[in-house]
Amino acid sequence: MTRQPRTIHVALTDGERVWVDDDGRPPSFVHDPEAGGPSPTATASRLLTDAVPVAPAVVLDEVNRLHVVRARSGAPERGHWTDPDHLGEEVRVQVERAVREHWGTPPAHRPDWYRPGWSDEVEAWIDAALVDTGRSRTGSLQTHRVWSISAVHVVPTDRGPVWFKASCAHFAAEAAIVATLAAHLPHLVPEVVAIEDRRCWVLTEPLRGVDDDGAPAKAAMTLAPLWAAAQIASLDWLDELRRAGAPRRGAEETLTAWRGALATNRELDALTTDERGALVEAVPLVETRVRELWACGFPDTLAHGDLHSGNVAFDGSGVRVFDWSDGCITHPFLDGTHLAHWLTEADGTHAEDRVRTVLLPWRDAFPEADFDRAVELAPLVDLVFQTVTFDRLGEGIEAGTRDFDGAVLMLTRKLLESVTTDE
Template sequence: MGGGATVTDLPARWRSDEWRAELEGWLVPAIEATGRRVTGPLVQERVRFWSTVLTVETDHGKVWVKENAPSQAFEAALAQVVEEVVPGTGAPIVAVEPDRGWLATADLGAPMWHDDTVPPLESWVATARQYATAQRLLADHEDRMLASGLSRFASEPERVVAWCEALLSSLLGLPADDPRRPTTDEVSQVRDGLGRVEEAAAALEASGLPHSLQHNDLHLRNAFPLGDGAAIIDLGDALWAHPLTVTRIPMWILRSRGDLAPDHPDLRAVEDAFLEPWADVGDAGGVESLRALLPAADRISCLHRAESWRRLMGDVPFRCVDEVFQRSVTEWLVDATAPDPYSSAIAR
């Protein structure tokens, strides 16, 4: 279950005076080098076992600064590459320290989803179109994207199945009382569902679409209104993978929050926004042919979530992991192999 280069109590470190002094020693001069003047103290907004986020006021508005756990510290360098290739896709960058994984960005106000009210369809469509358009452009910059530290997720069917088998083996190697250890029924389901995973991976591999940036946590709490589109943040969970796998999280959120049927017009509208930028690529065959790939993309995307949680849990002692997240790796592996991944996840 290893992931990051070190295993440390990250929340304790991020709350320490020593760490704060190191961050502030870089941040204040980096901000002032851009012509801004710092006008307030550094405020720690939140600490989770996977990241911490702070803010500081300047004479040009609030600046946010983030540090991720080691396995996802590539976000700082990745955000810089994305901004260079597709300007305006993320929050405006104020400063980057890639060796420490520090990323400082300008404040964009409230995200599209900032309360208990699900945002209107237009916001989901705008975000989907913005992101898919960026993916299309980023697909041509694989070397630069991977050089940032972004990981490539396996695509060949046999390698995807082998990844599942290796993950299951590592989970079964945990002590009997470890909550991550799958139950007997879960083990049976995963093994019985490996054929489904293989078929899904084969369908995506045969699609002819190039791999691109799979955000792996795309939703409207990570998106901010920007012109006719959206600025999208939080790339720490990202992978280099089949582009359509990015659709699952927003589609499942819309479907579950609105209790919508799979063919509901609102879902179709968001699907279209994700698919249209790819409709003329190679042998894609148009929007309807791409739509037929979404069940396979849903299934493989569950493995992407498992991978994100797997690497994060390798960065900290297990006691640092919130109880609500302790079974995340196991549950996403179970969902990926279930007859219906959506129903499997919603049942929880």
């Protein structure tokens, strides 16, 4: 799907005033998602001066977004302060709301990185963490991406940059999961500098081979056997993952959560009458197939939960998997299905053939299991699994951010299409 360019309006505020250009409007820039480059939050935080977001980005309409930020140091070189009353009505209302929630009472599920003083606290923690490495910070946090589920920053030091990530409360176990993985799979995950479990902060060395357009298909082929071996090895330390907080997402947990999503997710109100009828008929069949996958004889293992090209660094020979927000314990073929879809999108091959190729190490590791049937079932079950993921996200993040709008509806329609095709 082609994503159209958007105009990003940046309202710099000191809590009482807003900075505007000479024409009396907040400055703006155009962000083209198809062109790559910095995220909108990265550009907005540096457009005028060193700034941090006050609130999540506001969707003004299909092609316009508003980012409200406050300066950490310095004033812009051009433009001037003005009273918010001089802004257009829609922008004024949003700026005043952002200011009120930033310095007052934030809405439910708003992450800490929109709180006053958060960046200062992070930098103090980083400074202390860097002491043991013989490095020191040489500048303020540089925004890479900030949104409803995470804040990712580049940290300049006197020996090159390091990377910082904070996760929202919905993904509160991510830091502890990363610490566990770093102990057992140091060659496959980011190299950890420091971790703060309680606040879910992770400081890591930079990754070689991260591409804004995602890793190439060769990376998936390189990763597939390594990842299968890592998942098999994780059987020896699943208890450590559980203690770290990795959620168990087995067959019954998945089905219970899926039924809940079908009953309560408001996105599904958009289904047509025919789609609703088809879904009612599909539910018993889907439940049977989910249970059948788990009955094929493969154990639950470590899973990334969102193993696509954008979460893999590839330097031409080595791979590292990052972004462990969805890390969990579940059926290993779900990660394999993601790798297969990645390859299918790259070269247009048949998805089931790619699933079989990617998951081949499992046939040798568990010769008594029903490999062929599990390969057939995994893509459908992955749609159920991802529906649960996005339904829970919608419940666990701040309402109104619209970061994941439409995901549950899209996945449900894909599931209906898959069931219809199989019949």
